[in-house]
Amino acid sequence: MxxxxxxxxxxxxxxxxxxxxxxxxxxxxxxxxxxxxDARVMVLRGVDPALAALRFHxxxxxxxxxxxxxxxxxxxxxxxxxxxxxMRLKGVARIEREGDAADAAWAATSTMGRRCYLALRAPGVxxxxxxxxxxxxxxxxxxxxxxxxxxxxxxxVLLVSVLTIDWLRLDSRGGTRAVLQRAEPGAPWHGGWxxx
Numbered sequence: 001m002x003x004x005x006x007x008x009x010x011x012x013x014x015x016x017x018x019x020x021x022x023x024x025x026x027x028x029x030x031x032x033x034x035x036x037x038d039a040r041v042m043v044l045r046g047v048d049p050a051l052a053a054l055r056f057h058x059x060x061x062x063x064x065x066x067x068x069x070x071x072x073x074x075x076x077x078x079x080x081x082x083x084x085x086x087m088r089l090k091g092v093a094r095i096e097r098e099g100d101a102a103d104a105a106w107a108a109t110s111t112m113g114r115r116c117y118l119a120l121r122a123p124g125v126x127x128x129x130x131x132x133x134x135x136x137x138x139x140x141x142x143x144x145x146x147x148x149x150x151x152x153x154x155x156x157v158l159l160v161s162v163l164t165i166d167w168l169r170l171d172s173r174g175g176t177r178a179v180l181q182r183a184e185p186g187a188p189w190h191g192g193w194x195x196x
Contacts, residue, residue, distance in 0.1 A: 002167070005178045005192050009051060012087060012165055015080070016047040016054065027078035027087070032056065032158075034064055034093070035073030042158070045105065051162040052185035054089070057105060057113075060097050060156040061122030068093045074160050084171065090164035097156040105157045115143050117151030161185045168196060 002011050019027035023043075033039035046055035054076060058065060068074065074093040079086045096102045106114070121133040132139065138147065163184070168177040175196035180189040 002169070002176075002178075005180060005189075008165060008167055008178055008180060009189055010049075012089070012162075012167065013047060013049050013051060015078075015083075015085070015087070016044060016051075019044050019078070020047055026080040026082065030076050030078035032160075033075045033077070034067050035071035036067050038064060038067065040064070045157075050185060051089075051165075053101075054091075054160040054162065055101070055105065056158040056160070057109070058095070058156050058158050059117060059119070059123050059154050060095070061154055063124050065095050065156060065158075068095060068158070076160060076162075084169055086168045086170070088164075088166040088168075089160070089162045090166070091160050091162040093158055093160050095156050095158055101159065102155065102157050106152055106155050109155075111143050111145055111148050114148035114151050114155075117154040118143070118148065119154070165189070165191075170196075 002008055015027060019025040022028065027044065029041050029043050031039050032042045042056045042058070044054060045057055046053070072092045072094065074091060076089040077087070115134065115138060118135060118138060119133045120135060121127060127133060163182055165178070165180045167179075169175060176193070177196040178191065178193050180191040182189050
């Protein structure tokens with residue numbers, strides 16, 4: 001239970017770290033929406049204690065990658081029905097296709113996870129038939145690590161630096177809500193309690 005707004009960023013980190021650790025956690029796959037309003041469910045792969053980098057994986061060929069290059073504003077929305085907590089986290093996104101963050105994320109991804117990036121067509125491209133556009137030889141089996149190497153070209157990480165926390169806990173008394181903002185990652189949080 002959050003008693004002060006000063007404790008809120010640490011509580012948000014605690015919830016998100018638990019979501020990264022457990023695929024059964026309600027916030028493991030939040031909704032991520034770009035500044036253009038296009039939204040999708042994405043798996044949360046990592047979070048740092050300062051909330052400077054929520055990490056998601058994406059296909060570098062996906063339309064959202066180009067859209068975020070034009071308008072990096074993003075909102076991450078999660079809801080935990082057991083805790084009755086909703087978190088709207090707003091910030092700026094960046095895509096990294098190369099470098100330490102992308103290399104480490106690729107290295108930690110299972111071969112089945114890597115298989116997604118071997119698709120013959122980019123996400124959203126028209127297809128004559130339904131289903132994945134994986135190479136036929138990999139459609140029904142786990143690839144070897146060597147077979148996944150070609151997918152690295154299509155792999156990228158989406159990193160979100162949180163600049164606004166909008167936290168809402170629902171309860172029978174009407175709920176509790178707080179909104180905190182900061183100018184940039186590492187800057188102090190400002191804000192407080194607001195009407196739910």
